[in-house]
Amino acid sequence: MAELTLETARKILDAALAKGVEKKFKPLVVTILDARGAVKVTAAQDGTSLMRAEIAHGKAYGALALGMGSRALFQRAQEQAYFIDSVNTLAQGRLVPVPGGVLIMDGSSLLGAVGVSGDTSDNDEICAVAGIEAAGLKANIG
Numbered sequence: 001m002a003e004l005t006l007e008t009a010r011k012i013l014d015a016a017l018a019k020g021v022e023k024k025f026k027p028l029v030v031t032i033l034d035a036r037g038a039v040k041v042t043a044a045q046d047g048t049s050l051m052r053a054e055i056a057h058g059k060a061y062g063a064l065a066l067g068m069g070s071r072a073l074f075q076r077a078q079e080q081a082y083f084i085d086s087v088n089t090l091a092q093g094r095l096v097p098v099p100g101g102v103l104i105m106d107g108s109s110l111l112g113a114v115g116v117s118g119d120t121s122d123n124d125e126i127c128a129v130a131g132i133e134a135a136g137l138k139a140n141i142g
Contacts, residue, residue, distance in 0.1 A: 030056060
């Protein structure tokens with residue numbers, strides 16, 4: 001079974017933050033969880049607002065917990081609001097079902113998830129995908 005190493009997580013983190021700088025996005029927080037849901041690495045750029053770390057974690061956690069990117073969770077929340085609300089209640093409010101949480105895949109193996117928060121959800125997702133792809137891995141947003 002493949003494992004997300006700290007070295008790989010740092011590559012994802014650095015590339016995700018670099019993409020935000022390149023695109024001139026607002027300051028970001030990036031959180032990377034391994035397949036168990038444990039924090040591998042997290043960082044906040046200067047100037048992020050207070051709750052961004054929790055939001056980034058919630059995007060990654062929700063993607064990992066339900067096995068789909070948080071964009072898919074967002075879509076599901078629109079179609080089945082009671083289901084996502086119930087799951088979030090079971091998860092003690094730790095899911096953030098909006099784009100920006102992306103699964104990290106190595107072939108068919110799930111390595112973990114990235115959560116990004118700070119700009120629009122779509123822009124957060126762009127940075128998460130860029131980070132994963134820069135590490136030579138596959139991003140699963142759906």
